[in-house]
Amino acid sequence: MEGRLRRLTHDAYEGGGTSGGAAAFVRRLRTPPSSAAKDVEIGLRALVPARTVPAMTITPLAVPPPATAVDAWHAVVTAAHRHDLPAAVPAPGRVETEGKLSRSSVHGRTVRLAATAPDGAYDGVASLLLFTDEGNRHTAFLDVLAVHPRARRRGVGAALWQAVRAELTADGRTSVSTMLELGGAGEQFATRLGFENVLPLGWYVQNVRDALAAHPRPPELPEGYAYAQWPGVVPDTHADAFAAAHNAMEDAPSGDMDEQVPTWDADSVRAAAQVILDRGGVILSSAVLHAASGDSVAAYTELVLRDPSDERAVQYDTVVTPDHRGRGLGRAVKRHMLGAVSLAQPGVREIATSVADDNGPMLAVNEQLGYRRERTAAVFQAKL
Numbered sequence: 001m002e003g004r005l006r007r008l009t010h011d012a013y014e015g016g017g018t019s020g021g022a023a024a025f026v027r028r029l030r031t032p033p034s035s036a037a038k039d040v041e042i043g044l045r046a047l048v049p050a051r052t053v054p055a056m057t058i059t060p061l062a063v064p065p066p067a068t069a070v071d072a073w074h075a076v077v078t079a080a081h082r083h084d085l086p087a088a089v090p091a092p093g094r095v096e097t098e099g100k101l102s103r104s105s106v107h108g109r110t111v112r113l114a115a116t117a118p119d120g121a122y123d124g125v126a127s128l129l130l131f132t133d134e135g136n137r138h139t140a141f142l143d144v145l146a147v148h149p150r151a152r153r154r155g156v157g158a159a160l161w162q163a164v165r166a167e168l169t170a171d172g173r174t175s176v177s178t179m180l181e182l183g184g185a186g187e188q189f190a191t192r193l194g195f196e197n198v199l200p201l202g203w204y205v206q207n208v209r210d211a212l213a214a215h216p217r218p219p220e221l222p223e224g225y226a227y228a229q230w231p232g233v234v235p236d237t238h239a240d241a242f243a244a245a246h247n248a249m250e251d252a253p254s255g256d257m258d259e260q261v262p263t264w265d266a267d268s269v270r271a272a273a274q275v276i277l278d279r280g281g282v283i284l285s286s287a288v289l290h291a292a293s294g295d296s297v298a299a300y301t302e303l304v305l306r307d308p309s310d311e312r313a314v315q316y317d318t319v320v321t322p323d324h325r326g327r328g329l330g331r332a333v334k335r336h337m338l339g340a341v342s343l344a345q346p347g348v349r350e351i352a353t354s355v356a357d358d359n360g361p362m363l364a365v366n367e368q369l370g371y372r373r374e375r376t377a378a379v380f381q382a383k384l
Contacts, residue, residue, distance in 0.1 A: 055118055059114055061112040061114060064102040070098045072121065073101060073122060073125050077097060086375065088374070095307040098280070108132050109132055112127045115159055124159075125160075128167055130167070130168075136259055136262070137172075139174065139176065145157065174258075176384065179377055179379050198257050199379035201354050201355060203352060204353055205351070205371065205372055218336045221332060225288050225298060229337075232273060233270050233273045234285065238289075242297050243268070276306075280306075282305040282345065284345075285301070285303075287300040296321075297321070299329035302315070303315055312351070330365045
């Protein structure tokens with residue numbers, strides 16, 4: 001999300017956190033399954049009529065999961081995505097799914113749960129990120145709670161939520177948040193559980209070819225500034241300055257979220273990029289350097305493909321540090337990235353990003369570069 005470090009902190013599917021109402025919520029340190037999730041037998045007679053609910057078991061996934069578990073998980077999230085989101089929004093590919101299930105975030109411990117039917121198929125899945133950075137040990141993020149369309153209205157979503165809540169309580173968390181599409185059954189389900197909209201936002205999409213035609217060259221930078229770019233992990237020569245620029249996100253819009261922006265250093269920005277690579281993805285970074293302050297990073301933007309074959313890339317953070325605002329560097333660095341991605345990944349046709357509704361400066365930059373609002377979403381939060 002532009003204006004928050006959300007996409008490096010956790011790993012939401014582009015479709016948002018919740019999909020499919022009482023059937024679904026639609027982002028990792030390697031740890032053994034917690035006692036709260038071990039073989040939780042869910043008796044659902046108190047939740048929905050017994051005649052509609054076959055027996056099910058909520059079990060944690062092993063890390064790394066076997067290929068059969070990846071396939072079963074992927075079947076749920078892709079079916080839920082295609083059922084709940086517009087056809088123009090690409091569903092996650094298997095590379096993305098396997099990567100997220102196999103490699104943890106740098107900022108937390110992930111609990112992954114599957115609702116297994118008697119025949120062994122997955123009816124639903126949930127992924128919960130329990131933050132481990134010092135400022136966020138009280139809260140968590142529900143990356144995914146999704147139920148296959150064939151299994152909806154049988155209490156699967158309610159059962160998964162019970163298991164998720166047990167994990168939160170056992171770990172001493174006092175709140176949890178998730179990203180939701182607005183206006184659908186997912187929002188209704190979350191609202192019934194006590195979630196509230198704490199950060200309205202929108203998803204925006206840019207057509208790469210059209211943007212390059214409208215802006216054939218990157219803007220000329222003010223004297224003393226220079227463009228830089230790199231694929232993958234930040235070079236050592238820029239790592240400290242890059243981390244300092246990440247920490248400028250503290251003044252970005254965050255609504256009433258309990259989650260705080262983590263503190264970054266050179267090691268953590270390297271590790272965050274390495275996670276994307278280890279999951280099979282691609283990360284590109286463009287920056288504007290300021291020579292007079294020792295090549296500090298005055299602005300940067302990051303672009304991610306969760307699978308190298310993706311035609312829609314996801315814009316992660318775009319930041320202009322406070323001392324360098326008002327010089328057009330946000331627009332400049334994003335246009336520079338357009339050139340970088342068109343050369344490095346010529347198959348990319350679109351770039352998607354999410355922006356908070358009250359982030360006026362970033363919305364203005366994106367409008368200048370041809371982004372169009374595709375759909376409405378929000379971060380929702382529940383107090384426990």
